[in-house]
Amino acid sequence: DAGVIQSPRHEVTEMGQEVTLRCKPISGHNSLFWYRQTMMRGLELLIYFNNNVPIDDSGMPEDRFSAKMPNASFSTLKIQPSEPRDSAVYFCASRTGTGGDYGYTFGSGTRLTVV
Amino acid sequence: AQKVTQAQTEISVVEKEDVTLDCVYETRDTTYYLFWYKQPPSGELVFLIRRNSFDEQNEISGRYSWNFQKSTSSFNFTITASQVVDSAVYFCALSNFGNEKLTFGTGTRLTIIP
Numbered sequence: 006d007a008g009v010i011q012s013p014r015h016e017v018t019e020m021g022q023e024v025t026l027r028c029k030p031i032s033g034h035n036s037l038f039w040y041r042q043t044m045m046r047g048l049e050l051l052i053y054f055n056n057n058v059p060i061d062d063s064g065m066p067e068d069r070f071s072a073k074m075p076n077a078s079f080s081t082l083k084i085q086p087s088e089p090r091d092s093a094v095y096f097c098a099s100r101t102g103t104g105g106d107y108g109y110t111f112g113s114g115t116r117l118t119v120v
Numbered sequence: 121a122q123k124v125t126q127a128q129t130e131i132s133v134v135e136k137e138d139v140t141l142d143c144v145y146e147t148r149d150t151t152y153y154l155f156w157y158k159q160p161p162s163g164e165l166v167f168l169i170r171r172n173s174f175d176e177q178n179e180i181s182g183r184y185s186w187n188f189q190k191s192t193s194s195f196n197f198t199i200t201a202s203q204v205v206d207s208a209v210y211f212c213a214l215s216n217f218g219n220e221k222l223t224f225g226t227g228t229r230l231t232i233i234p
Binding site: 036038047048049050053055060061094096098100107108109110111112114116 | 155157164165167170223224225227
């Protein structure tokens with residue numbers, strides 16, 4: 006089991022550029038989550054999918070953020086245009102089952118710096 | 121609504137001392153799940169334990185133990201005979217039955233002094 010795989014590990018981009026973060030969940034996991042970690046706000050849920058369908062995107066900060074899950078093995082989080090305040094560590098997590106009673110496995114995160 | 125409070129922002133102890141990390145939660149649901157995660161300096165989030173609301177038995181895993189008390193809405197984590205490798209940020213988290221959202225506390229930064 007390779008775990009949840011995120012790419013890139015680090016991303017430095019200029020303000021105004023488009024940024025795409027990628028995630029491959031654990032095979033067989035049917036839920037996928039995108040979290041953002043900052044010093045000010047801690048770990049906050051941006052969006053999650055169940056069976057590739059977005060269930061709750063209330064945490065997406067604004068229209069500049071979008072997420073897709075075209076199939077069970079891949080998801081993207083896109084920021085366009087990026088701003089310095091988007092600098093954070095973005096985590097992807099996946100789990101199996103429903104009802105909250107199964108563990109969440111997190112990827113290693115993508116550290117995004119917008120200059 | 122659900123909320124997790126970790127009142128201890130930072131803790132420092134000398135190696136081999138015992139240390140307890142506090143976690144208090146709020147939820148209106150009767151079925152819920154509590155978690156602890158460790159975030160070492162390398163940055164990844166490492167799963168430590170999951171507890172459901174119907175199981176109040178304390179759990180011990182090596183030097184780690186967890187005390188779950190529904191009466192006080194607490195799920196505290198104790199490290200016995202701490203080691204330098206235990207230095208990390210520890211997060212407590214909560215999810216409710218039927219809602220997959222995992223709500224994290226603000227974390228406790230634990231430093232073990234050699």
